[in-house]
Amino acid sequence: MSTPAALLVKVELYALKENASLMGWSIEQIDDLTFVLGLPAKDGLTYHLRVRCDGYPATPPAWHWFNPATGRIDNRPDTPRGGNFLHGNGVICAPWNRLAYKTVDSRGPHSDWQIGAWQNNAYTRACRTLGAMALRIACELMKSYEGRLAA
């Protein structure tokens, strides 16, 4: 039986897959709660994210930078950097990313946010769906991106 999170992910992935098809992004669903998304940066490199949605939307998804060749997540050479969003700690700094919370991940820049209130965090704005989050990341890889976090 599907969980509420799996049902919501299924609905929201429909829109995200439609966008991926239009924009030439890669997307692969791993299971009911996990998918891998590939997005281009402005230097032509493609960065991948492995996204875990267990507990969504009560808690935000975990957007891990990912290397599909090695299967590793959170590896600095596979992580983009640039501005506050593509944070130097190696995580996307936004209330809608579970990894931005220090209570979840030691790299998380924020101990001042409440993870259960992520949708009401003023910085979340309209990034309340997987499609909106992916579009924001794609935008920042064009706008704020400065290169890999580590060579």
Add this chain to the structure above:
Amino acid sequence: MSQDNKSPDENSGKGHKDDDVVLEIATPNGVFRGTFDKNDKVETVIKEVVKDRDLAEGDAFELHYGEVHLEPVNRPLVSFGLKKGRYKLTLVATGSGV
């Protein structure tokens, strides 16, 4: 604006005018497809897309063409180089790193 949320190929040869700009826009609620006049303002496009894709009208969105953020929104599409033709854009929720 004519909203035609279907393959742009389906709209080919249907009397598009020289000033027509065919837009395919990735939005938080999937893809919008429609035709605008090149002199339509960016804010008009955003408003129509938000309405068509059933996005919350109180939320703030930006329109992007590749690396180019189409702002200020009171400028016409043609001022950003969007003239007769077909373009892929993204409608992005405002906000950045914090």
